[in-house]
Amino acid sequence: MPKNRSRSIRLKVWGQNACFTRPEMKVERVSYDVMTPSAARGVLEAILWKPAICWRITQVDVLKPIQWESVRRNEVGAVASTDLAITAMKNNRGNLCLYVEDERQQRAGLILRDVVYTIHAYFEITEKAGPEDSITKFEEMFLRRAEKGQCFNTPYLGCREFSAGFEPIRDEASLPEPADVTRDLGWMLYDMDFTAKEPTARFFHASLEKGVLKVPPHDSKEVRG
Amino acid sequence: MILQSLAKYYDRLADEGVVVPEGFKQVGIPFLLFLNQKGEFTGLQDTRTQSGKKLVARTFVVPEERERSGSRAWQTANLLWDHYGYVLAWPKSNTEKDKEMAKKQHRTFLAEVKKLNDKYPDDKEIGAVYRFLSTEDFSAVFSHPLWRECAKIPGCKLTFCIEGLNCLVCENENVKAFISSTISQVSDNEDAENTLPDTESVCLITGERGPVARLHPRTPILGTKSNAKIVSFQKNMGFDSYGKQQSYNAPVSKKTAFAYTTALNQMLARDSRQKLLVGDGTIVFWAEKKSVLEDVFADIFGEPAKENPEQINQGIRTLFEAPKSGAPPLDEDYTRFYVLGLAPNVARIAIRFWYQGTVGELAKNIKQHFDDCNIAHGPKESQHLSIFRLLVSTAMQGESKNIQPNLTGDMMKSILSGTPYPKTLLSSVIRRIRAEREITYPRASLIKAVLVRDARYYKKNGKEVGMSLDHANTNHGYLLGRLFAVLERAQERANPGIDATIRDRFYGAASCTPVIAFPHLLKLKNHHIAKLENKGEAVNLEKQIGEIMEKVVDFPPHLGLHDQSKFAIGYYHQRQDFFRKRD
Numbered sequence: 105m106p107k108n109r110s111r112s113i114r115l116k117v118w119g120q121n122a123c124f125t126r127p128e129m130k131v132e133r134v135s136y137d138v139m140t141p142s143a144a145r146g147v148l149e150a151i152l153w154k155p156a157i158c159w160r161i162t163q164v165d166v167l168k169p170i171q172w173e174s175v176r177r178n179e180v181g182a183v184a185s186t187d188l189a190i191t192a193m194k195n196n197r198g199n200l201c202l203y204v205e206d207e208r209q210q211r212a213g214l215i216l217r218d219v220v221y222t223i224h225a226y227f228e229i230t231e232k233a234g235p236e237d238s239i240t241k242f243e244e245m246f247l248r249r250a251e252k253g254q255c256f257n258t259p260y261l262g263c264r265e266f267s268a269g270f271e272p273i274r275d276e277a278s279l280p281e282p283a284d285v286t287r288d289l290g291w292m293l294y295d296m297d298f299t300a301k302e303p304t305a306r307f308f309h310a311s312l313e314k315g316v317l318k319v320p321p322h323d324s325k326e327v328r329g
Numbered sequence: 330m331i332l333q334s335l336a337k338y339y340d341r342l343a344d345e346g347v348v349v350p351e352g353f354k355q356v357g358i359p360f361l362l363f364l365n366q367k368g369e370f371t372g373l374q375d376t377r378t379q380s381g382k383k384l385v386a387r388t389f390v391v392p393e394e395r396e397r398s399g400s401r402a403w404q405t406a407n408l409l410w411d412h413y414g415y416v417l418a419w420p421k422s423n424t425e426k427d428k429e430m431a432k433k434q435h436r437t438f439l440a441e442v443k444k445l446n447d448k449y450p451d452d453k454e455i456g457a458v459y460r461f462l463s464t465e466d467f468s469a470v471f472s473h474p475l476w477r478e479c480a481k482i483p484g485c486k487l488t489f490c491i492e493g494l495n496c497l498v499c500e501n502e503n504v505k506a507f508i509s510s511t512i513s514q515v516s517d518n519e520d521a522e523n524t525l526p527d528t529e530s531v532c533l534i535t536g537e538r539g540p541v542a543r544l545h546p547r548t549p550i551l552g553t554k555s556n557a558k559i560v561s562f563q564k565n566m567g568f569d570s571y572g573k574q575q576s577y578n579a580p581v582s583k584k585t586a587f588a589y590t591t592a593l594n595q596m597l598a599r600d601s602r603q604k605l606l607v608g609d610g611t612i613v614f615w616a617e618k619k620s621v622l623e624d625v626f627a628d629i630f631g632e633p634a635k636e637n638p639e640q641i642n643q644g645i646r647t648l649f650e651a652p653k654s655g656a657p658p659l660d661e662d663y664t665r666f667y668v669l670g671l672a673p674n675v676a677r678i679a680i681r682f683w684y685q686g687t688v689g690e691l692a693k694n695i696k697q698h699f700d701d702c703n704i705a706h707g708p709k710e711s712q713h714l715s716i717f718r719l720l721v722s723t724a725m726q727g728e729s730k731n732i733q734p735n736l737t738g739d740m741m742k743s744i745l746s747g748t749p750y751p752k753t754l755l756s757s758v759i760r761r762i763r764a765e766r767e768i769t770y771p772r773a774s775l776i777k778a779v780l781v782r783d784a785r786y787y788k789k790n791g792k793e794v795g796m797s798l799d800h801a802n803t804n805h806g807y808l809l810g811r812l813f814a815v816l817e818r819a820q821e822r823a824n825p826g827i828d829a830t831i832r833d834r835f836y837g838a839a840s841c842t843p844v845i846a847f848p849h850l851l852k853l854k855n856h857h858i859a860k861l862e863n864k865g866e867a868v869n870l871e872k873q874i875g876e877i878m879e880k881v882v883d884f885p886p887h888l889g890l891h892d893q894s895k896f897a898i899g900y901y902h903q904r905q906d907f908f909r910k911r912d
Binding site for chain 1: 330331332333530531532533534535536538559560561562563568570571572573578579580581672674677678679680681682683734735738739742
């Protein structure tokens with residue numbers, strides 16, 4: 105195993121609802137059928153992340169059959185203004201509020217219901233690591249935090265409002281059995297590539313084999329962007 | 330998956346020749362200008378035919394319409410077809426302004442044809458059109474007897490046809506080649522303000538690299554504005570991410586955007602048999618390959634037309650009879666079938682639900698639904714009820730706009746996937762029954778379907794309800810319903826022609842809180858039965874009451890929702906039994 109790569113880590117996550125929003129249907133949300141590698145990375149980073157490490161997802165197991173739910177929610181149609189924020193910072197005072205009554209918009213969503221996944225991932229040490237940072241240190245830190253339920257922010261499944269519960273799986277023997285679902289999922293969002301000039305979306309062809317979604321390595325040709 | 334399946338459907342439609350190639354569109358053109366080879370005007374033809382009360386123009390395949398709006402609209406002309414302002418400089422009205430405008434429009438139109446003529450100088454048809462237009466003298470056209478009809482239609486569209494040839498000038502080979510070559514260069518339909526060069530990116534539907542569509546073509550459905558789309562991002566409304574604007578947020582190549590929207594619009598077209606209007610939303614459905622289910626789906630789920638009330642039954646029979654040609658029975662058909670439920674939201678379209686499965690699964694589930702709904706009914710009632718009739722029985726005043734918003738989509742989904750009906754369905758029906766104090770055939774059918782399906786899905790051990798009166802059912806809700814029906818019957822027979830029976834006064838109390846209503850009702854029935862002249866009938870009624878009361882232990886203080894539904898069914902079954910012809 106190369107020196108800067110950790111061993112494979114497995115985490116079980118579950119939630120009442122999930123919405124891994126498709127980029128093309130972001131306004132009236134429609135979820136992907138299965139957790140995207142990007143969302144899986146988000147869950148892991150919520151538990152432990154330092155500039156020294158970089159998470160890579162290898163596999164996602166779907167443990168419960170895919171079920172949908174259609175909801176309509178009131179949201180707002182505006183974002184907080186960066187200009188106002190900058191002015192407020194400069195002047196030490198300002199008006200940053202957003203009046204919900206004026207901006208209210210109802211958006212429909214086709215979201216997932218009752219989801220449980222097992223995320224298989226490893227992390228790499230980046231060049232921002234210091235002299236005392238070692239692989240074992242972070243492995244142990246992660247497993248400890250996952251065991252205790254410690255996190256920087258509550259991990260979520262796609263959208264912030266869908267909080268996830270999590271639990272590490274320490275050994276191969278207790279790996280839960282995936283649900284028996286086999287289908288082609290089409291092109292799925294792999295992740296955003298932040299190293300390019302502008303953040304670009306990258307896609308890969310996803311398919312579920314007996315409940316297992318294999319995620320190609322980030323630098324392979326199967327990931328197009 | 331949704332857009333990908335739509336794009337694949339476009340390929341199937343293109344193979345079958347149902348859709349027009351890219352760059353072209355089907356437009357209704359009411360009048361044709363006939364020219365001879367030399368470019369002289371020879372005649373005008375009216376293509377309209379009577380359709381109901383209106384005259385409908387024949388549709389032709391012509392180069393795609395170019396979007397134009399605002400004060401500079403006259404600078405954009407369609408190629409080889411347009412309205413009479415562009416083609417003949419015929420003004421909208423007699424004012425100076427309109428005459429000027431028409432002249433400007435005509436000049437643009439002429440310039441477009443000139444471009445085409447310069448590219449293909451040897452093409453006789455294009456040459457003839459160009460010669461005709463450059464004479465600038467259209468008096469021959471205006472003096473033609475049919476011209477007045479044409480001028481009456483505001484913005485009447487015109488195109489050219491060369492005498493002796495069967496097709497329009499715009500359908501000839503050179504024009505087609507010209508269009509295909511300019512597709513990628515010509516800016517998007519609504520992209521008049523796009524000044525940026527095309528960005529290239531990986532298409533998220535096909536995975537191929539290609540120029541990205543900034544705006545997707547429109548796919549309006551009933552209830553939305555005419556520019557509604559599935560994929561759209563308003564600027565500065567919080568839908569943009571990572572600094573990207575509009576559809577660059579979701580890179581889809583122009584070719585694929587055209588493909589999936591054309592396939593969708595094809596299904597949403599006015600006379601399409603592949604769409605259903607249910608509640609406030611639209612449902613479209615299609616199969617991977619030609620399948621009998623596509624034809625029959627609309628019959629089964631749609632509202633039967635007035636001329637053909639037996640439509641549903643025929644549809645179901647077609648679906649389930651083994652085809653005589655020896656093809657495998659539908660249950661084993663593995664052709665993929667897709668159903669997409671869309672809901673309007675002003676200028677956006679929301680996806681209500683998405684179902685993908687095989688024709689076999691779907692046929693099985695549809696059959697299951699109708700089996701579940703089967704209940705005894707009067708002889709004049711139809712054997713099977715459409716979804717629309719079932720749902721409308723839960724709505725206030727029977728108006729489809731009063732059906733609960735998500736109920737239609739959820740119910741369709743549960744029928745297609747064979748899962749239990751939405752819980753709100755049962756409570757809506759019971760609420761309607763309480764409010765209107767009437768258990769109609771659709772309502773009883775719905776209740777029975779919900780109870781039967783729940784029992785099967787959750788493997789409950791309680792007795793399900795059957796299709797007709799079940800003397801052995803000991804569920805206390807069911808028994809009390811039956812009792813109520815018999816007591817009402819006694820009152821009706823004692824006072825023939827009565828308007829308001831105990832059902833109008835006591836149904837609510839009897840079904841929710843039996844302990845309050847029934848003792849009083851049993852006291853009343855003594856008076857009713859005493860009034861009966863036919864003693865034999867009196868004895869029969871007492872016997873029936875006795876038979877039911879045998880199994881009733883006591884009157885519960887409260888009946889839950891499920892028992893209230895059984896009450897309704899018991900009442901309905903007993904009533905049907907009274908009216909059943911004794912054979």
